[in-house]
Amino acid sequence: MFYYAIDLLGTFAFAISGVLTAMNKRLDPFGIFIIAFVTALGGGTIRDVIIGVQPVTWLVNPMYFYTIIIAVFFAFFFREKLKYLRTSLFLFDTLGIGLYTVVGVEKGLAAGLIPLMCITLGTVTACFGGVIRDILCNEIPLIFNGTIYATPCVIGGISYFILKYFNVESDIIFMVPIIVVIVIRLLAVRYNITLPNIYKTKAS
Amino acid sequence: MFYYAIDLLGTFAFAISGVLTAMNKRLDPFGIFIIAFVTALGGGTIRDVIIGVQPVTWLVNPMYFYTIIIAVFFAFFFREKLKYLRTSLFLFDTLGIGLYTVVGVEKGLAAGLIPLMCITLGTVTACFGGVIRDILCNEIPLIFNGTIYATPCVIGGISYFILKYFNVESDIIFMVPIIVVIVIRLLAVRYNITLPNIYKTKAS
Amino acid sequence: MFYYAIDLLGTFAFAISGVLTAMNKRLDPFGIFIIAFVTALGGGTIRDVIIGVQPVTWLVNPMYFYTIIIAVFFAFFFREKLKYLRTSLFLFDTLGIGLYTVVGVEKGLAAGLIPLMCITLGTVTACFGGVIRDILCNEIPLIFNGTIYATPCVIGGISYFILKYFNVESDIIFMVPIIVVIVIRLLAVRYNITLPNIYKTKAS
DSSP states (O other): OHHHHHHHHHHHHHHHHHHHHHHHTTOOHHHHHHHHHHHHHHHHHHHHHHHTOOSOHHHHOTHHHHHHHHHHHHHHHTTTTGGGGHHHHHHHHHHHHHHHHHHHHHHHHHTTOOHHHHHHHHHHHHHHHHHHHHHHTTSOOGGGTTOSSHHHHHHHHHHHHHHHHTTOOHHHHHHHHHHHHHHHHHHHHHTTOOOOOOSSSOOO | OHHHHHHHHHHHHHHHHHHHHHHHTTOOHHHHHHHHHHHHHHHHHHHHHHHTOOSOHHHHOTHHHHHHHHHHHHHHHTTTTTTTTHHHHHHHHHHHHHHHHHHHHHHHHHTTOOHHHHHHHHHHHHHHHHHHHHHHTTSOOGGGTTOSSHHHHHHHHHHHHHHHHTTOOHHHHHHHHHHHHHHHHHHHHHTTOOOOOOSSSOOO | OHHHHHHHHHHHHHHHHHHHHHHHTTOOHHHHHHHHHHHHHHHHHHHHHHHTOOSOHHHHOTHHHHHHHHHHHHHHHTTTTTTTTHHHHHHHHHHHHHHHHHHHHHHHHHTTOOHHHHHHHHHHHHHHHHHHHHHHTTSOOGGGTTOSSHHHHHHHHHHHHHHHHTTOOHHHHHHHHHHHHHHHHHHHHHTTOOOOOOSSSOOO
């Protein structure tokens, strides 16, 4: 129940990030809804489809759909005030990628995949909604420009299997990686850490 | 048989819209064919994959493939004259989205999904081919800029379930939503209605 | 065993082509890896998903993943020298599309599809990784601009079924189309042949 609440909070935060990107591109109301939708559910959809979990999760459980509709209306009516909510939204989003990572890992395990592939699926679940959002808005995906976004997911996924290897209790195996993802992301943002720039000169 | 004919006419019209967009971008013959293909079959492919209907429809029934090949040659040879056919093509396209909507709704029902998800699938079937077309051509999807395109599909889908609720005969349940989609789209185009502009100033 | 080696060589070459495109766009290390990954495995993933082979191949066999990681490190450390390796990489890539074409055709046959669809799947396997690479990098797909890239795959696929029709031995049915793809591509590059330009004037 607690995790389900986090899941929907994450969906809410992802949807709002989609709305903001779409409004920035001045899309129409329908376009805004679609971008909110793919941002929130795109990663999980790719995960379900490549594993073979069909119909995909959101087709079977309409709560995700309702959450996104509420998020779109919320973002629309409070759009002038969203800047004051930036911190809350960032926290929801960070909670969301933490939870999405673990959900992805566990779906991989349920499909009988090896840890490497489970971690990949966790990262896809957490990050690829944003990738599709940026493609639909005709931008190079934001997470490819040095932001620490996928890295915490990968490390969180690794921590999951370290705990599992030591036969830690399953509640803790679920919770700790989420905290790992959140802490790494918060530290990265707080201390303004980015992935190393591998190019000799800055892009102009 | 009658519906099958409409289906192929819709495929034909979608394919031609793909050819025109691709030629506008000066793509090579192979690129033109691919864009025609994804415009006509992309929406149905996404629908089939997220429900779990595999192999997807066009892999099993080659008539769609043949129709697209014919459409590409037709569009290529008559490219100078397509402007005179614009009204016919628009009517085929409108027939197409009407039919695709109902086909999508019924595939959702066959998969045991709730009405909300069936309507979503109908809209995806009708609209997402055009979305993929625009992404491949490196444009922000056309249907996100205020055109009344997805809205008729949503309303048509709703009308399907209203008729179903009242236990109307199945032929009518199939036909009326198609007409609803067509009428709304024609009215929107005729009276130049767009989705409300939610931004204070016009995009420059 | 021999084919498996070619398969991994092709994956290696595709991954490096992804790295080069991504570095050209100045993406971060994570972005470079993702682009390498989708370039190498995107076509096969689409093929598996539309046929219904799930979990998709690379989730089940981690060798592809490892090959891509090695390719990314290789490309990164030898990036100054890759221009001297251009010919080798081009040959690997050409081997790769030859093999991917035949692998795609055979997966289609295994799913009970007709030759036309098998050839389509072969071409998708060989070419669509590059299409996704270009979309993620916000470019119109390279193979839509006249390069002879998909054409050899289509002809190679046709040659497969001609040999099959004459009941040629299965090893030869597998090998000859790969050689057909390679020879056509090499000839096209050697003699600078492109698809016909169907536009009256050159694009400016």
